[in-house]
Amino acid sequence: xxxxxxxxxxxxxxxxxxxxxxxxxxxxxxxxxxxxxxxxxxxxxxxxxxxxxxxxxxxxxxxxxxxxxxxxxxxxxxxxxxxxxxxxxxxxxxxxxxxxxxxxxxxxxxxxxxxx
Amino acid sequence: xxxxxxxxxxxxxxxxxxxxxxxxxxxxxxxxxxxxxxxxxxxxxxxxxxxxxxxxxxxxxxxxxxxxxxxxxxxxxxxxxxxxxxxxxxxxxxxxxxxxxxxxxxxxxxxx
Numbered sequence: 001x002x003x004x005x006x007x008x009x010x011x012x013x014x015x016x017x018x019x020x021x022x023x024x025x026x027x028x029x030x031x032x033x034x035x036x037x038x039x040x041x042x043x044x045x046x047x048x049x050x051x052x053x054x055x056x057x058x059x060x061x062x063x064x065x066x067x068x069x070x071x072x073x074x075x076x077x078x079x080x081x082x083x084x085x086x087x088x089x090x091x092x093x094x095x096x097x098x099x100x101x102x103x104x105x106x107x108x109x110x111x112x113x114x115x116x
Numbered sequence: 117x118x119x120x121x122x123x124x125x126x127x128x129x130x131x132x133x134x135x136x137x138x139x140x141x142x143x144x145x146x147x148x149x150x151x152x153x154x155x156x157x158x159x160x161x162x163x164x165x166x167x168x169x170x171x172x173x174x175x176x177x178x179x180x181x182x183x184x185x186x187x188x189x190x191x192x193x194x195x196x197x198x199x200x201x202x203x204x205x206x207x208x209x210x211x212x213x214x215x216x217x218x219x220x221x222x223x224x225x226x227x228x
Binding site for chain 2: 041
């Protein structure tokens with residue numbers, strides 16, 4: 001099993017450009033998440049999807065949109081990139097809701113995004 | 117709003133020494149997670165603590181949870197260089213598939 005995969009690994013954008021970050025998991029997990037990690041800030045939740053067809057905002061959703069394409073795939077879109085969106089983006093997945101009573105999340109390798 | 121605070125945020129220690137990282141959180145929860153992150157890498161799940169008094173151990177690392185004090189600790193025994201990493205605690209209060217709330221991380225350097 002590949003676990004959680006993300007593409008691309010690195011990306012440089014100019015202000016105002018758009019792009020989509022892709023995430024896929026092969027663990028038959030129900031929930032998927034997008035976080036951003038900034039120096040000294042820990043990880044902050046952008047959006048999550050508790051099941052196929054549903055999405056919800058997290059702590060820092062402004063400037064982002066998401067799509068839960070199917071059970072395996074969850075994409076994050078930046079419509080008009082800004083320098084403040086320079087960050088490392090992590091996708092994660094977990095079994096919840098469903099099997100298990102806890103929300104242990106498994107993370108992808110990350111996408112390092114720079115917006116100039 | 118849930119707040120998760122770790123301390124220290126930076127720790128430099130020598131091999132062979134013991135130390136403890138603390139994780140305090142502001143809202144009642146009995147589900148706490150510890151992750152490890154190596155430089156430039158992803159997060160790896162270390163421990164899942166699901167009840168008051170829970171204790172988990174893996175090698176030189178031991179994690180515990182006191183839900184009444186809203187405190188978790190990650191204890192390092194006889195540190196070795198390979199344990200150098202950033203350690204995050206995260207709290208889950210949603211009871212469902214909400215996201216986790218992370219502390220800012222403890223950057224641990226273990227010197228020979």
